[in-house]
Amino acid sequence: MTKEEGAGGMGMKAELVSAIPALRAFAVSLCGSSDRADDLVQETLVKAWVGMNSFTEGTNFTAWLFTILRNIHYSDYRKRRRETADPDGLLAARMVTPAAQPGHMDFVDFNAALQKLPLDQREALILIGASGLSYDEAAEICGCAPGTMKSRVNRARNRLAELLELDDARVGEGDFANAGAGID
């Protein structure tokens, strides 16, 4: 692909601009921090621009960008874990800055719970459950078999369900309490 043509013939720059919202959403879900997410997106854009020749025409451009972003995140994640001597990622899981959503307490709880999942499960859940990619595309991004992707999604859902159960008191004070408040 050339800079002029882009993935869909509309120019590389335009293609990248249109992919930025999805990239940011993937990055935020992956790392839990908006600031870190935007740094990740910035690095991804630079690498995509320079490495656009490695994009295969006719394949999913967004999926290609997700692969780049994921690789950067993994590389940083491993580096950070070494630096903080946090082999289980426990510290990293606590270093979450939930997006402030007044009136959406449950949203914050959910984001916090999401960040407690192991990275491979978290990304599987996001790619399949939110980004709209297929199992095959998600598996290619993560470099695993579609079956592995399915089992990661299942494990992620189960783990998240456990975490949200433990958190039920706060869930009760959130959206669902509001939902029931008008019913006397």
Place this chain on the structure above:
Amino acid sequence: MVNKTRNSPSRSVVVGPGHKEQSADNDLLGKIFVRRESGRRLNLALMERSGSAKFSDCSSDCSEGVQPRSAAAGLLGEHIGKELRGLYAEVVAQPVPERFLELLNKLEAGTIYLEDGAPNPEGSD
């Protein structure tokens, strides 16, 4: 009594033959707690009140608060899916930050280059 129960770490309300006393309060919160065979609680706050009532009817047929796991898991699964899509859509809906447009302009103009030591982009896929 209910409040005391709610603040206790081992709190749980068994939905079954004797659940009527708590049901009004639980309905206020739009949720019920049930105890499963494993002894772990399952929060069913993940549904609207109408769904809650329906579920309550169902569980009253079950002996001593034993809950059908599949129905409960389905509700939790729905909740997770909804939250996940909400989190994602929230960010997707935001305008593209100016810093990215400036970055792409610079890349297009060839006025910025990869820093020394930056990973080879060819190896990024």
